[in-house]
Amino acid sequence: MGNGETTVEKESSTETALDTPWNVVVHNDPVNLMTYVTMVFQRVFGYSKDRAKKHMMEVHQQGRSIVWTGVREPAESYVEQLQAYLLLATLEKAE
Amino acid sequence: MTVEVTHSDEGLRLARLDLFFVELLRQIPVSADPGDSDAARERIYPVATTDPKANEDWRAYVHPELKEMFTSASQLVRDDLETFEELDDTNENWAFEIPAAHYDQWLNVLNQARLALAARFDFEEKEMSRSGPATIETVRDLSLFQVHFYGFLQECLLQYMNG
Numbered sequence: 001m002g003n004g005e006t007t008v009e010k011e012s013s014t015e016t017a018l019d020t021p022w023n024v025v026v027h028n029d030p031v032n033l034m035t036y037v038t039m040v041f042q043r044v045f046g047y048s049k050d051r052a053k054k055h056m057m058e059v060h061q062q063g064r065s066i067v068w069t070g071v072r073e074p075a076e077s078y079v080e081q082l083q084a085y086l087l088l089a090t091l092e093k094a095e
Numbered sequence: 096m097t098v099e100v101t102h103s104d105e106g107l108r109l110a111r112l113d114l115f116f117v118e119l120l121r122q123i124p125v126s127a128d129p130g131d132s133d134a135a136r137e138r139i140y141p142v143a144t145t146d147p148k149a150n151e152d153w154r155a156y157v158h159p160e161l162k163e164m165f166t167s168a169s170q171l172v173r174d175d176l177e178t179f180e181e182l183d184d185t186n187e188n189w190a191f192e193i194p195a196a197h198y199d200q201w202l203n204v205l206n207q208a209r210l211a212l213a214a215r216f217d218f219e220e221k222e223m224s225r226s227g228p229a230t231i232e233t234v235r236d237l238s239l240f241q242v243h244f245y246g247f248l249q250e251c252l253l254q255y256m257n258g
Contacts, residue, residue, distance in 0.1 A: 029138075029210075030213070030218070030219075030220040030223040030224070031206075031209050031210050031213045031223060031242070032206065032210075033246060033249055033250065033253070035250065035253045035257070036202065036206070036249060036253060039253065039256070039257060076143070079143050080143075080157050080160070080161075083140075083141060083143075083157070083161060084161055084164055085203070085206075086139070086203065086206045086207060086210055088138075088141060089141075089143070090141075090142075090143050090144060091143050091144050091149075092144070092145075
């Protein structure tokens with residue numbers, strides 16, 4: 001396990017005040033290559049390589065990373081996109 | 096066993112393939128199919144939440160879309176795999192090119208195959224992180240070798256996709 005704190009990506013939106021925020025979570029698996037996971041985060045979220053790598057390392061070292069937080073509909077779309085890339089992605093209500 | 100890998104604008108060319116590696120490549124779409132393995136199917140088609148009702152909807156609406164996409168990518172890889180060239184009559188010098196325009200689909204199907212094999216044989220993290228089995232004596236050894244060889248191909252594709 002790494003010693004860094006989990007980074008939470010938050011989206012500013014007027015809708016978030018009216019809706020429970022949802023976390024898009026990516027879980028570790030021993031199969032997906034680190035370079036592949038980094039590329040997927042860049043493609044799906046448009047993250048910079050550094051930011052994508054940071055989330056990839058969280059997944060690898062801490063077992064999971066919250067890669068995006070916001071309203072449910074786009075969160076579901078992100079989970080579907082991540083699953084289309086065969087990452088182990090789930091949706092959780094933000095605390 | 097040697098595989099020669101070269102890259103050009105047209106694609107990734109694998110050469111000096113013997114029949115063992117030709118067969119491993121032909122097995123990619125076969126291995127990608129979860130078949131009757133519940134573990135493989137659950138890994139390729141995971142649910143999205145801990146809520147049973149939401150997961151029922153996910154299976155009803157999202158999984159068919161994923162299946163269509165995975166099947167389409169798998170068919171394209173199958174079609175590409177019809178294009179092996181036999182460079183001489185030694186049976187140890189076959190060549191094959193993955194077209195650059197198909198890299199995304201190949202990455203996807205290689206991933207499906209690796210995930211399905213890992214789930215089917217319940218490979219542990221330490222087996223995945225080593226360089227592969229020292230000898231191939233069982234179906235499990237062969238499957239672990241496949242996972243590592245397909246990972247090597249993914250690394251080659253990613254190297255050229257990421258510049």
